[in-house]
Amino acid sequence: MLRWIMHIDLDAFFASIEQRDHPEWQGRPLVVGAAPSQRGVVATCSYEARRYGVRSAMPISQASQRLPDDAVYVRPRMAHYAAVSKQIMAALETISPVVEQASVDEAYLDVSGLERLIGPPGTIGRQAKRLIKHTVGLTASVGIGPNRLIAKLASEYRKPDGLMAVHPNEVQAFLDPMPISALRGIGPRTAPTLRQMGLERMVDIRQADPALLEKRLGLRLARAIISQAYGRGSDQVQPHSVRQSISKATTFEQDIVDPVRLRETLLWAAQEVGRPARREGLQGTTITLKIRLGNFKTLTRQRKLPAPTADDTVFYRQAWALYQESALAGKPVRLLGLGLSGWQHNAPSQGDLFDERPGPPEHVQTPRRVRLFQALDGISNKFGQNAITLGLRRKR
């Protein structure tokens, strides 16, 4: 069944909220991110700031170099943006009950079947934009297409305040001239690999040798981008998804060596992780310590606990133990944080236990040595030891 998927992406979300809330900042270059004198980057900036070449993820020092003196710099107010986001999502649910929040400022909607109710895809998109403008006073860019990929690319196509609908028979022509950087999963690291292969645009991916792509990118990524180049993508919109992890980290204004401050920071992070975990009723089994050293080398050390927990004290103790075991004492630390993941282990389903795996084809003879192993595989003593764990197999 052919579906219509709509992707909605708010324009310069954080910066637009700040300008909406502070009319005196409208029309001026505005940066949401670190303070210009401090360590950090641009989270989002207004379109006025983009005219000076400022972009998300740009070091704040570089941004302030480019911008005139009347530019405004503000710290992110994440809780506020999340609240605005919630208002938007709730409003969108009046258009279609099938709304998937894809990030703080993005959503996918399945709008199939709304044509008789509202009109053609473009009309549905205009209605969504009008609704958002009316509810929170912000502009959004909207893309509509036969699947998520096309909807997403369409929403990016005419930013800001954009609207674009791509019909199934237009997909290939829409896609072919796009640069490879539009591919999901191709970023600044992988794009050069493709360019070295002479692949610049989507159409080139379609015509490339799949075997060579697999060799250079790995099986999964190669398959993913080939299917994207043909315009294929999921048309499923899933309203609820379970989060996989909770984490908290901070970059110090100056690198830290003092173990007391490191411990204080881990205690803080443990509390920041524990609070939402308990609020959401989540208990984790895996603690991850994250450290970025003064030279920007980034390490993680993780440990699986015997039982799931949401206890700050356990997080803190485990994280500190991981730090001490990491032999990093005395090295300047730029960033420190910890994460929690691995919610309650899933019990194996009946299918996992009883599904038979296919045996070898009849004409393939199992070697004598393999048959010996297979016979021994089933034999173990009361300690759970068997031929292999007892050392019949040599260690490599």
Added chain:
DNA sequence: TCTGGGGTCCTAGGACCC
């Protein structure tokens, strides 16, 4: 004028199990 923070998913190697 350096390089945030919160996430997701993938890869790869070794241990372990059958």
Added chain:
DNA sequence: TCTGGGGTCCTAGGACCC
């Protein structure tokens, strides 16, 4: 006559996305 071949779990690192 060099060392089965599946699978999962655990850990570390890394790319990517917003």
